[in-house]
Amino acid sequence: MAPPQRxxxxxxxxxxxxxxxxxxxxxxxxxxxxxxxxxPDFGTLTIRYTPDRQCVELKSLKIYLQQFRNLGIFYENAxxxxxxxxxxxxxxxxISLAAAFTPRGGISTTVTVTYEKA
Numbered sequence: 001m002a003p004p005q006r007x008x009x010x011x012x013x014x015x016x017x018x019x020x021x022x023x024x025x026x027x028x029x030x031x032x033x034x035x036x037x038x039x040p041d042f043g044t045l046t047i048r049y050t051p052d053r054q055c056v057e058l059k060s061l062k063i064y065l066q067q068f069r070n071l072g073i074f075y076e077n078a079x080x081x082x083x084x085x086x087x088x089x090x091x092x093x094x095i096s097l098a099a100a101f102t103p104r105g106g107i108s109t110t111v112t113v114t115y116e117k118a
Contacts, residue, residue, distance in 0.1 A: 035072035
């Protein structure tokens with residue numbers, strides 16, 4: 001399976017670049033596949049970012065995330081890859097991504113990654 005294509009992420013100009021404000025996006029239906037077992041993984045992604053010049057267009061974000069549906073990838077790798085792609089597309093002032101996966105075998109996992117512009 002091909003890796004997710006970050007160029008699917010579309011942006012639009014931030015109309016308030018002079019102001020710091022928080023955008024929170026919750027994606028409760030994220031799915032991927034465990035690379036060890038082939039079983040589906042389900043999670044909720046919470047993206048929080050302070051835009052600089054660009055904001056993410058939500059339909060393109062949905063289409064981008066759907067690329068992970070059949071991809072065998074560990075939680076940690078998926079979370080970091082998504083953050084890297086969002087940073088590349090948006091160049092935000094700061095961004096965090098919390099990926100909370102549903103329990104498997106009695107263990108739940110949340111992976112949180114952050115980025116802040118220097």
